[in-house]
Amino acid sequence: DGGITQSPKYLFRKEGQNVTLSCEQNLNHDAMYWYRQDPGQGLRLIYYSQIVNDFQKGDIAEGYSVSREKKESFPLTVTSAQKNPTAFYLCASSMEQGKSTNEKLFFGSGTQLSVL
Amino acid sequence: GQQLNQSPQSMFIQEGEDVSMNCTSSSIFNTWLWYKQDPGEGPVLLIALYKAGELTSNGRLTAQFGITRKDSFLNISASIPSDVGIYFCAGQYGNKLVFGAGTILRVKS
Numbered sequence: 001d002g003g004i005t006q007s008p009k010y011l012f013r014k015e016g017q018n019v020t021l022s023c024e025q026n027l028n029h030d031a032m033y034w035y036r037q038d039p040g041q042g043l044r045l046i047y048y049s050q051i052v053n054d055f056q057k058g059d060i061a062e063g064y065s066v067s068r069e070k071k072e073s074f075p076l077t078v079t080s081a082q083k084n085p086t087a088f089y090l091c092a093s094s095m096e097q098g099k100s101t102n103e104k105l106f107f108g109s110g111t112q113l114s115v116l
Numbered sequence: 117g118q119q120l121n122q123s124p125q126s127m128f129i130q131e132g133e134d135v136s137m138n139c140t141s142s143s144i145f146n147t148w149l150w151y152k153q154d155p156g157e158g159p160v161l162l163i164a165l166y167k168a169g170e171l172t173s174n175g176r177l178t179a180q181f182g183i184t185r186k187d188s189f190l191n192i193s194a195s196i197p198s199d200v201g202i203y204f205c206a207g208q209y210g211n212k213l214v215f216g217a218g219t220i221l222r223v224k225s
Contacts, residue, residue, distance in 0.1 A: 004158075042120065042204065042215030043159075090158050105213070107158030 122216030
C-alpha cells in the first residue's frame with residue numbers, strides 16, 4: 001500500500017543532542033513537508049521540498065535542518081539550537097502539478113518528540 | 117502573515133446531534149480544506165473546496181466555501197462516536213497552506 005511512513009513514533013532528546021526524524025513516502029510525490037503541531041495550535045510549517053536536492057524554509061525553520069537526497073525521503077534533524085523541541089512532528093507529501101497545488105497533502109502518522 | 121480563526125475550540129455533543137464549525141480570516145484564500153485528526157495520528161483530508169460559494173458533501177459531512185472567500189464552514193450530521201477527533205480547516209494561498217488551531221470534537225454516546 002502506498003503511504004507515508006514516519007519513524008520513530010516516540011523519540012526522546014537529551015539536552016544538547018541532535019535527533020533525526022525519518023520520513024519516507026512511496027507515493028511518487030514530488031513535494032514533501034515537515035510540520036510541527038503544538039497543543040491548541042494549528043500546524044506550522046518547518047521546511048518543505050518541491051524537488052530532490054532542493055528545500056525551502058517554512059515559518060519556523062530555526063533550530064531545524066533537512067535534506068532531500070532522494071525523492072522518497074525527507075529526514076528532519078532537530079538540532080540543539082531548538083530550545084523548545086517538544087511537539088508532535090508531522091511529515092506530509094503532495095503531487096506538485098503545474099505552478100503550485102499542494103492542497104492534497106497526505107500526512108504520516110507523526111512522531112512525538114520529548115525532551116528528557 | 118495569514119491567520120485563520122477556527123471556532124469553536126472544542127465541542128461536547130450528544131450522539132445523533134448535528135455539529136457545525138467554521139473558519140474565518142481577514143485574508144482571501146483560493147482553496148479551503150477540512151482535515152480530521154485522530155489521536156496520535158496524522159490529519160486526513162475530508163473535503164476540499166475550490167470555488168467561492170461551493171457546497172460539497174462527503175457522507176454525513178458538508179462543507180462550504182464562503183462567498184467572500186474569507187471563510188468556510190463544516191457541518192457533520194447525526195454524529196456518531198467515531199466522529200471524535202480534531203477537525204482542522206486550512207486555507208491555501210499561493211503554494212502555502214495555513215491551518216486553523218482545530219476544533220476538538222467529543223461525542224457522548
